[in-house]
Amino acid sequence: MAMAEPAVVLFDGAGGAELTGVRDMVTGAFSTPAITVGAGDGPLSLDVDSGTLTDGDRRVRPAVVWTRHRAPGTLVAHARPAGSMSALAASAWADFLGEVCAAATTTLPGTAPAGTAQVRSAGRLGVRVPRTVLSTDVAAAARQLGTDRVMVKIPDFRLAEPDPRSWAPHLPVVLDAPAVQDSGGHPVVVQEYVAHVRELRVYYLNGTLCAFDVGKRNPAATWTDPASVSVARTDCPGAAAVVVRALAAAWGLRYAAFDLLVTGTGEVVFLEANPDGDWLWYERRARWHGVTFLAAVMLRELFDAAR
Template identity: 45%
Template sequence: MLGPDAVFPHSASGRPRGGHPVTLDLRSSSPHAVRWLPPDDPVPGAPRVVLADRAARGEFAALQAALHRLGVPTVRLDAAHAAAPPAGRDGGPRGRHDSLGLTITLDGGSPDSGLLTMDGRRFRPSVVWARGPMPREIPGAPGPAGPLISADSWAALVGQLAVLAPAALPGPRAGRLAQLAGAAAAGVRTPRTIVTTDPAAAAALPGDRLVVKVLDEHFVETAPGRLVGLLPEIVDRDALVRRPPPGFPMIVQEYVEHDLELRVYYLAGDLRAFAVAKPAPDALWRDPAGVSVRATPVPPRAAAAVRRLARDWGLAFGAFDLLLAAGDVVFLEVNADGDWRWFEARAGTRAVTAAAASMVRALHLNAPRAAAPPPIGGVLDFLLLGTEAM
């Protein structure tokens, strides 16, 4: 899920209509471009984890709080407010109206090379985790192309901060065609698929029901903070072949009858999973109350498939969507920026947040350090996290 504030189109009967766009509101009321934990800066130049996302999404707020309990210093950058006035050390705005002050030193002959100065604080990134989608534009930038250039520049910076850190998350973001081809090459079953601009080509696929989805991201940003998406849908084959061409390539897949749908989170080798039951592919957005979610162990064959694909694609984090069908594992797709807080809330657990915090802490402690030796990890992580591990 990208956020709770969704506006859904409805038919005359008042029920959501499949195949029509939905709008998500990712605008944030927060005036702060950055959040520091701890708020003070006791050791200038010391390693710190960088988390970059939109503040309207809740994953990194929960992760930052968990890392703080584990003693890991972090800075959370709201990518949608990078041009906003920076916050002071007391958490309030400084009153300046320029963009977030930022300087990166890249001088191989200097001991300061690789240091990042942000909002007046100097540190060395140990882990950089950036989640998409980045903003389409940043309001308030001067000139006709200013909002787009500003957003593109901040997105480029966030994407390239990884060169400063020993560890970067989530890893490469392969497109859906590359994912399907890679899974098939690894011996993992995938739905029979065509990509076409002509719905009539779907007649070549088996079955009376077919799944239709877009080729790239489900959502595009039509205005700052407003994302409009075309969501996957199940369509009768005869109805689909009669549709007029959409004017762009789309994915059409066979509908796979299955016993169980899984959302499996891969976290640097660790796995957390949820069993998901929903009446339609887009029900998470259109009818969340009709979706059932429960935490579940990962079946061995599914675990082997996820670990194999994550290794092949160089992923440190990914949200894998799988089906279990008559003993087979069927790969649908993986989202390297997949949300997890909605699934946790529905299942009554914080297991993914705890696993993510443990993963980031381990990466942070493995980074070169100028301070004292790291504390003992393992079980201590979960004791410090408290209810985050529940």
Template identity: 40%
Template sequence: MPMPPVTVDLRSSRGVVTWSPPEPYDPLTATPCVVLADRAGCGEFPVLQTLLCRLGVPSVRIDAEGVSALDLSFRLGGGSLTLDDGSLTLDGRRVVPTVVWARHFSPRAMPRAGGPAAAMVRADSWTALVRQLASLAPSSLPGGSPGHLEQLAGAARAGVRVPETVVTTDPAAVPARSAARRFVVKVVDEHFLETAPGLLLGVFPQVLEREELARLPAPDFPVMVQEHVEHDAELRVYYLDGAVHAYAVDKPSPDSPWREEARVPVTPAAVPPAAAAAVRRLARLWGLAYGAFDLLLAGAEVVFLEVNVDGDWRWFESRAGGTAVSNAVALMIRKRHLDALRSAGAPPPIEIVDFLLLGTPMAGGAR
């Protein structure tokens, strides 16, 4: 019997444009700046902005919910983008993007007003601008965005084990063709559906016995049916420009982090060499600068489940304690920002030891 979807209500989140540092920029000078685009209810980028400020990197964060009130213009000069061309003016402040990172920046999140056609044009236009701004900036994240089937096929070709997978509109027929004892049924696309701006429904994987799957009614859309791989540990591994950080997660069921958070222990974990090698190999394959990889460890074997290029990290930090991933993300962005300055011929700021700039780790976290 399918579980009811998990509802996440972000409708009370008010989108804003947040500058760090907050002091007004000189409107006559284009300031090199990191541009972050996300949802107002997500906790990753507010923390990242604080850390970037400590590292001396200016940034601006644009929330998808607040774009309608944003005063924006984007200027393209002749030739390639330099610190004099490609300037972006936001609410009267002129900047040149050095790094652009958009995550969860969906047209479905944007306010709907003025009729269906006007709402669609508004949402599509803002999404297209942010996507193309990322392609024009000297550096952008997360990189590629492979779909689930592309991920599984690519991992298998790269020599990384993946669960036996069938995509079908008749999941009840799968047990007759498989020796697996248990199965995982999941949607082909994202687990969250945004039925209205700010209202998200999570449709999470189900773990079913053979007999349960054989009785499952056929949907009128394709689903993924995978073997349930018996394993010793489940890891969330964060890939950041070659570096890896991991947490061990013990979930009673796939939706436990949302339905019963207190029952999901999360602990920092060392990344086994085989897992680190697999993550780096797949990140190179898909051109990822950032990715949240879900892996299983079955004895000495690494099993790839999926990579989420918009994967959150603050919830894992909050459950496990510490800000290891946040610090690593901030240092990754700072390096890309400085590389953009050097490429444009601008003098980078004076180098200071990173741990002095980051200071005391931040406590707590947001999901």
């Protein structure tokens, strides 16, 4: 049997096209062996002893593995047709992907605190963050924060609910503290509203930064009125670059999408870092496709180092 060739292995459990574009570029422009695998695709097998992955009639040795959205709940929610994957099957797929990562020389995106643990960690590292409360009672949380305005959100609601027709109750919203709303019976994130002059989306790609200025009327506009949202490619401000690099290093990230605010005094406020953050929508709005290109460059460099 022929030896397995080293290759880049890509997986996206939410059905996004980000990694498809990167695969096409890395195999075409950069002549790098790469495959995409999907939950439910087959036949797939992993030889645990040799670390060889067999995809149909192709055998590869995972040199670099980049997985996005591989949590079991996401796999269940995004399985097609809807309802076709059980919780048990999703757990088995998540475990399988974990084993593929364990067989690889290099994995992406890397580690990072989950949820509001990011805010706590960033604050301890000296980065400004909004005061945050997790609560099933929005009014009580707003009183606890003692601020005039609050942001209420459910992070990653789209991963659990892929049908846009069901998004309305879960969209992020800015509220005046005296006129708050019910949480719907489940915990939500309630944060102090931070006045700002800029909103940035900064992509960290193994040391390289790509930044976009984002302008929107309200925090839900990306989903409710995307045409009204402005996105422009920009140089990453120095203070923002310092924050992104410091957090990526502290959390062991090779890739993440950072959401930041810049106040009128130039202070950078960290909101979150999404290790599975999408980028195609921002590229299309900005008419600049540098994130895809630099992601392919990153994979080629990691592949060369892994070999």
